[in-house]
Amino acid sequence: NAGVTQTPKFRILKIGQSMTLQCTQDMNHNYMYWYRQDPGMGLKLIYYSVGAGITDKGEVPNGYNVSRSTTEDFPLRLELAAPSQTSVYFCASRVYPPDRLSYYGYTFGSGTRLTVV
Amino acid sequence: GESVGLHLPTLSVQEGDNSIINCAYSNSASDYFIWYKQESGKGPQFIIDIRSNMDKRQGQRVTVLLNKTVKHLSLQIAATQPGDSAVYFCAEIPLIYNQGGKLIFGQGTELSVKP
Numbered sequence: 176n177a178g179v180t181q182t183p184k185f186r187i188l189k190i191g192q193s194m195t196l197q198c199t200q201d202m203n204h205n206y207m208y209w210y211r212q213d214p215g216m217g218l219k220l221i222y223y224s225v226g227a228g229i230t231d232k233g234e235v236p237n238g239y240n241v242s243r244s245t246t247e248d249f250p251l252r253l254e255l256a257a258p259s260q261t262s263v264y265f266c267a268s269r270v271y272p273p274d275r276l277s278y279y280g281y282t283f284g285s286g287t288r289l290t291v292v
Numbered sequence: 293g294e295s296v297g298l299h300l301p302t303l304s305v306q307e308g309d310n311s312i313i314n315c316a317y318s319n320s321a322s323d324y325f326i327w328y329k330q331e332s333g334k335g336p337q338f339i340i341d342i343r344s345n346m347d348k349r350q351g352q353r354v355t356v357l358l359n360k361t362v363k364h365l366s367l368q369i370a371a372t373q374p375g376d377s378a379v380y381f382c383a384e385i386p387l388i389y390n391q392g393g394k395l396i397f398g399q400g401t402e403l404s405v406k407p
Contacts, residue, residue: 179335208394215301217381217397218336233394265335281326281395283335 177201181266181284188256188291196251196287198266204282206269207249208233209241211262212286218265224249225271256291263288304404311372313401315365315382322384326395327356327367330379339367339380377405
């Protein structure tokens with residue numbers, strides 16, 4: 176079980192370039208999330224998906240797009256990179272309803288550190 | 293907007309002492325709270341959780357206290373060890389987001405353990 180795998184780990188983009196951050200999970204979790212984390216701050220939700228073919232916006236969706244064609248994969252697309260998108264990006268997944276009454280079972284990836292110059 | 297915030301950005305403790313990390317939340321409708329530990333270069337790691345119908349929950353060396361009257365959450369770490377050094381975040385899931393399970397994170401407290 177690899178858990179949640181994110182690639183790449185690091186990337187430098189020039190303003191206006193595009194890229195896709197990859198996220199895959201092998202736990203058969205139905206829910207998946209993309210968060211971004213700015214220095215010294217907590218995570219903010221960009222997009223989430225409750226199952227294949229279903230996505231929805233979070234707190235900070237502008238400048239990003241997602242797709243969910245399979246249960247395993249949830250890529251995040253940046254179309255026109257801007258310096259404000261410099262951040263660390265975390266993908267997470269969980270199973271819903273939870274296995275236990277009290278644990279919502281989030282599993283996070285190790286993150287992608289993106290710098291836009 | 294709604295947010296979960298932390299009182300202290302940094303906390304330094306001596307190895308073996310107890311640590312208390314605090315968190316204030318603003319959404320009185322939140323149903324579920326979680327503490328995460330984040331080590332440098334890694335994703336958040338689950339520590340302990342608590343539901344809004346509880347005021348205390350204990351784990352291994354950790355205790356979470358919830359005071360709904362003043363909207364305050366705390367994480368207590370007993371006999372703090374160097375391996376506990378990390379940034380700690382509280383997070384909440386508001387009731388209206390229950391099905392999506394979206395977390396709202398606080399800013400974080402950096403815990404530093406001195407040997």
